[in-house]
Every structure is written in structure tokens, then in C-alpha cells.
Amino acid sequence: MNATVKDVMTVDVISVAKDTPFEEIAAALRKHRVSAFPVVDAESRVIGVVSESDLLAKLALGIGDDDMRGITGILPRHQLEKAHAITAGDLMTSPVVTVSPEDTAEQAARLMYKRNVKRLPVTDPDGHLAGIVSRADVLAVYSRTDADIAEEIRRSIFAGEAHAEHRPFDVSVRAGVATIFGRPLAAGQGYQIVRQARHVEGVVAVRDRLDYPLPRPRAFDVLASFPVD
Numbered sequence: 001m002n003a004t005v006k007d008v009m010t011v012d013v014i015s016v017a018k019d020t021p022f023e024e025i026a027a028a029l030r031k032h033r034v035s036a037f038p039v040v041d042a043e044s045r046v047i048g049v050v051s052e053s054d055l056l057a058k059l060a061l062g063i064g065d066d067d068m069r070g071i072t073g074i075l076p077r078h079q080l081e082k083a084h085a086i087t088a089g090d091l092m093t094s095p096v097v098t099v100s101p102e103d104t105a106e107q108a109a110r111l112m113y114k115r116n117v118k119r120l121p122v123t124d125p126d127g128h129l130a131g132i133v134s135r136a137d138v139l140a141v142y143s144r145t146d147a148d149i150a151e152e153i154r155r156s157i158f159a160g161e162a163h164a165e166h167r168p169f170d171v172s173v174r175a176g177v178a179t180i181f182g183r184p185l186a187a188g189q190g191y192q193i194v195r196q197a198r199h200v201e202g203v204v205a206v207r208d209r210l211d212y213p214l215p216r217p218r219a220f221d222v223l224a225s226f227p228v229d
Contacts, residue, residue, distance in 0.1 A: 003141055003201055005108050006101035009122050009131035015040045016050065018089035025088055026055055038121040038129055039092045045127040048092030058085060098123045101130055105201075109138040144202030146173040153178060157196045161189065167211060169193065176204035183211040 015038045016025055028037065029052055036051035085091040098121045099108045108120060112135055122131040150173040158169040167183030178197050184190035190210045197206045 003105040004101065005099050005103045005105060005122055005133050006131070008105050008137040008140055009101070009133040010137065011131045013038065013121075013129060013132045015044075015129055016088045017041075018047065018087065018092075020088040022055065022058065022086050022091070025050060025091070029055070036119060037088075038096070038132065039088045039094075040129055044129050046096055046098060046121045046123050046129050048088075048094035049096050049121065050088045050092040054085075054091040054093065058091075096121060098127075099133065100124070105133075105138045105141055106199075108133050109135075112138070141201040142176060142204065144176075146176070149173045149176065149178065149200060149202045152200055153180075153197055156200075157193055158182075161193060164211075164213075169210075171197070173203075176202055177207060178203050178205070179207040179209055181209050181211075183213070185213070187212050 014028065014032050014034065016028070018039055018041065020039075025037065029035065036049055038046050039048040039050055041047050097111065097115055097117065099111060101122055101124070112118070112120060119132055119134040121129060122133055124130050150171050153171045153173075154169075158171075161169060162185055163169050164183035164185060169180070169182035169184075171181070172179050178200070180194060180197060184193065190208070190212055193210070194206055194208050197203060
């Protein structure tokens with residue numbers, strides 16, 4: 001099981017047009033209790049994102065030309081422009097980082113982590129708005145039960161692997177931590193099993209307790225690859 005963005009995204013998305021006024025954006029943020037809106041053109045193609053931090057620049061910096069005179073030289077130009085913005089087009093961040101419905105939840109999480117953003121617009125191949133995915137959405141994969149995780153590891157990883165006689169592979173999962181047992185035929189086989197287990201959705205960490213053939217490596221634990229905010 002590999003959850004895709006379309007499995008976890010929100011499809012009922014509030015968006016704004018480029019000419020939406022500042023006050024209307026601020027009111028909509030309060031009403032819908034969100035922190036950002038995609039900005040779309042007349043064909044519903046995503047052209048930017050406007051967030052509460054963009055609006056905050058006007059409150060923090062738009063304090064009058066006399067008061068601004070002493071700090072204009074030390075602020076980035078785009079921040080000064082936002083301080084005088086009156087529409088979504090003036091405020092928005094563009095170009096915008098997006099994901100597709102077919103991307104995996106893990107890919108979306110990595111992108112949010114690298115770009116330090118809380119949510120990503122989801123677009124179709126033509127750039128039209130299809131939904132929005134948040135940090136909470138992608139982290140929903142950790143809501144899987146331990147039993148479901150263990151069953152997937154047994155079915156999708158162990159089923160096709162040969163093992164040493166009388167030492168079959170098995171796994172126990174507790175609070176998302178998967179502990180792998182058994183004896184592989186070779187060290188490389190064991191390493192591959194552990195790597196695959198890391199990418200099973202819901203796995204927080206993997207404890208390698210395989211009984212490797214001599215010479216055997218020291219037991220080690222592996223963090224899951226899924227980034228956490």
C-alpha cells in the first residue's frame with residue numbers, strides 16, 4: 001500500500017482570484033480557519049499562493065511612509081511590496097510549488113519539509129486546481145494499526161523471500177516500530193528486507209534483529225524515511 005496525494009488530499013478547496021482584495025482575503029482566512037489560499041486564474045489554473053504571513057507583512061510593515069523610512073534599506077524588496085499590496089496578485093508567492101494527485105504522500109511530505117511549507121496545491125497535468133494537501137494529511141499514514149502494518153510486511157516483503165531452515169522471517173509492530181526477525185540466506189538479503197520495511201506506510205522505525213550468517217553485522221535500528229514536522 002502506497003498512499004498517493006489523491007488518497008489524502010482535500011478536494012473542496014477555497015481559492016481566490018488574482019484581483020481579490022486584501023480585506024476579502026483576510027475575512028476568508030478567518031471564516032474558513034485556514035492559513036493560505038491558492039490563487040487561480042480564470043481557467044482555475046494555479047498561479048500562486050497567498051498566506052496569512054503575506055497579509056501579516058502589511059500589518060507589520062505598512063505603518064506609514066515616515067515610520068518605514070528608517071527600515072526600508074534593510075528589508076527585501078518583495079517584503080516592502082507586500083506591505084503596500086491591496087490584492088491577492090500583489091500578495092501571492094509565485095511561482096508556486098505544487099504536487100500532482102498521482103504523487104505519493106511521501107513525496108509530498110518531503111517537498112513540504114524541504115520547502116518549509118504547511119500545504120501544497122494539487123494540480124492536474126494542465127495546472128488546474130484539483131485539491132490541496134497539508135502536513136496533517138500526509139501524516140495520516142501514521143494512523144494505520146500495528147496489525148495492518150505487520151500484515152503488509154509479511155505479505156509484500158517476506159512472502160517472496162527464501163530463509164534459512166527453521167528461521168523464517170517474522171515481524172512484530174508496536175506503536176509503528178517494526179522489529180524484524182529471522183535468518184536471511186545472505187547479509188545483502190537482510191539489508192534489502194530492512195530497507196523495504198522502512199518504506200511501508202505507517203512505519204515509524206525499523207529494528208533489525210535478523211540473525212545474519214557469519215560474519216554477522218552489529219544489530220542496528222533504522223528511522224523511517226517518512227519526514228516528520
